[in-house]
Amino acid sequence: MGETAFAMTGGRVTLDGRPVLAGVDLTIHEGDVVAVMGANGSGKSTLVRALLGLTPLSGGSTLLYGVPPARFRQWWRIGYVPQRLAVGGGVPATVREVVASGRIARRRRLRRTSAADREAVDRALDAVGLSDRTGDSAQALSGGQQQRVLIARALAGEPDAYVMDEPTAGVDAETQRLLADTLTRLVADGKTVVLVAHELGPLEPLITRGVVIREGRVAHDGPPPQPEGECAKPGHQHVHPHAAEAVAGPLRGWQGEA
Numbered sequence: 001m002g003e004t005a006f007a008m009t010g011g012r013v014t015l016d017g018r019p020v021l022a023g024v025d026l027t028i029h030e031g032d033v034v035a036v037m038g039a040n041g042s043g044k045s046t047l048v049r050a051l052l053g054l055t056p057l058s059g060g061s062t063l064l065y066g067v068p069p070a071r072f073r074q075w076w077r078i079g080y081v082p083q084r085l086a087v088g089g090g091v092p093a094t095v096r097e098v099v100a101s102g103r104i105a106r107r108r109r110l111r112r113t114s115a116a117d118r119e120a121v122d123r124a125l126d127a128v129g130l131s132d133r134t135g136d137s138a139q140a141l142s143g144g145q146q147q148r149v150l151i152a153r154a155l156a157g158e159p160d161a162y163v164m165d166e167p168t169a170g171v172d173a174e175t176q177r178l179l180a181d182t183l184t185r186l187v188a189d190g191k192t193v194v195l196v197a198h199e200l201g202p203l204e205p206l207i208t209r210g211v212v213i214r215e216g217r218v219a220h221d222g223p224p225p226q227p228e229g230e231c232a233k234p235g236h237q238h239v240h241p242h243a244a245e246a247v248a249g250p251l252r253g254w255q256g257e258a
């Protein structure tokens, strides 16, 4: 077993006076490929954000490569893919600029962009199939294309660990396969992957561990739950629950429900 990438002990998060994480113990070792699953609102996004110190804990602790977030300096080791692209303040950043921002944590202070930076950005753009859109405004892209930009930004940083919040939500089958291919290469290189997912789709064969969150607690930590019912059928189209009513029936087994 390798170095410990992330370790949360008794993690609690309270948002708007409501307990969202209610005492989570979760250790992620290097090389783990973990899917975090659970119903809408169970606390998955909050968990991954708190795991990285992006959302402060109201109790317990979290360590990044053995160091508390406030003292952690090796941010280049972590590639975080948030749920949505937020290019602040309406600044019309191009696809290339957003992806290149993934190199910032790797750069030494005030050093100019190096050939290695440019090559890493080129490789990342190529990996997600956006090499022909580099000059376009990221905001003008579709939701699925923006998701590719976020993944490319993480790839560009060449981190040790990828933490992805629903990378497959609302993206088409081709993008899901592309992500699966990319992750296959990263996993073969020994990278650590933690991803939030309602449905694993083509990522399923890569996942070695499933963590199911229910009401802010870990309800299952072990082999990934197997898809059931409709979700197990080839070509099943999952309607992302953000867009519609809460998922029912076939997804039950994925959500840690009794």
Ligand SMILES: Nc1ncnc2c1ncn2[C@@H]1O[C@H](COP(=O)(O)OP(=O)(O)OP(=O)(O)O)[C@@H](O)[C@H]1O
Residues within 6 Å of the ligand: 015, 016, 020, 038, 039, 040, 041, 042, 043, 044, 045, 046, 047
């Ligand atoms: N900034 C916030 N302020 C107040 N409450 C919040 C905030 N962010 C999340 N919550 C609440 O915390 C709970 C857990 O949210 P979270 O986004 O972690 O769930 P999730 O499991 O990722 O859900 P989904 O599957 O819908 O993405 C929800 O009830 C949500 O309303």
